[in-house]
Amino acid sequence: MKKENVLKSCYSVLRRTTPLSFDCGKICNGKCCKGDEKTGMLLFPGEEKLIDPDINVIETDNGYKLAVCSGNCDRNKRPLACRIYPLFPLASEDGEVNVIFDFRADCPLSKGEYEFNRSFIKAVRRVGKYLLLNEETSQYYKELCHIQNEQIEIFKKFI
Numbered sequence: 733m734k735k736e737n738v739l740k741s742c743y744s745v746l747r748r749t750t751p752l753s754f755d756c757g758k759i760c761n762g763k764c765c766k767g768d769e770k771t772g773m774l775l776f777p778g779e780e781k782l783i784d785p786d787i788n789v790i791e792t793d794n795g796y797k798l799a800v801c802s803g804n805c806d807r808n809k810r811p812l813a814c815r816i817y818p819l820f821p822l823a824s825e826d827g828e829v830n831v832i833f834d835f836r837a838d839c840p841l842s843k844g845e846y847e848f849n850r851s852f853i854k855a856v857r858r859v860g861k862y863l864l865l866n867e868e869t870s871q872y873y874k875e876l877c878h879i880q881n882e883q884i885e886i887f888k889k890f891i
């Protein structure tokens with residue numbers, strides 16, 4: 733599958749679901765959309781052509797593309813990273829996908845006080861499966877999984 737189509741499929745599967753049964757932005761006043769000009773959401777390969785053109789795209793020193801916004805965007809054209817936040821579909825070597833809390837997320841939902849919508853968890857898992865369907869996307873996604881796994885290992889040393 734072409735990488736653009738992989739991303740469109742991911743967007744589509746997340747279209748009708750949200751993390752909670754109500755707008756979680758009400759809990760924290762939309763904290764995850766209040767970054768600064770140095771904070772951004774990682775973009776998947778080719779995603780810069782699909783997102784809201786008002787979102788600034790910068791490249792990091794290690795070649796990652798970051799979407800840096802002003803705190804507002806066309807919801808239908810927000811990056812995939814914003815759509816799955818604060819969860820992450822962690823793929824194993826054999827292609828199994830488990831949905832975890834993204835270790836990078838600074839989000840009040842990490843405290844476990846709210847129950848995630850099952851449809852949201854299911855959609856995030858499906859996103860993980862889709863991301864494996866294109867070689868370039870899959871390679872990049874596996875790098876992100878590797879980073880998550882490294883952090884999990886570090887975390888285990890402290891518990």
Ligand code: SF4
Nearest residue numbers: 756757760763764839
């Ligand atoms: S995902 Fe987390 S940080 Fe973002 S609006 Fe919802 S509760 Fe707030």
Ligand code: SF4
Nearest residue numbers: 765801803804805814
């Ligand atoms: S791109 Fe949109 S959804 Fe993502 S952080 Fe910015 S305002 Fe929020």
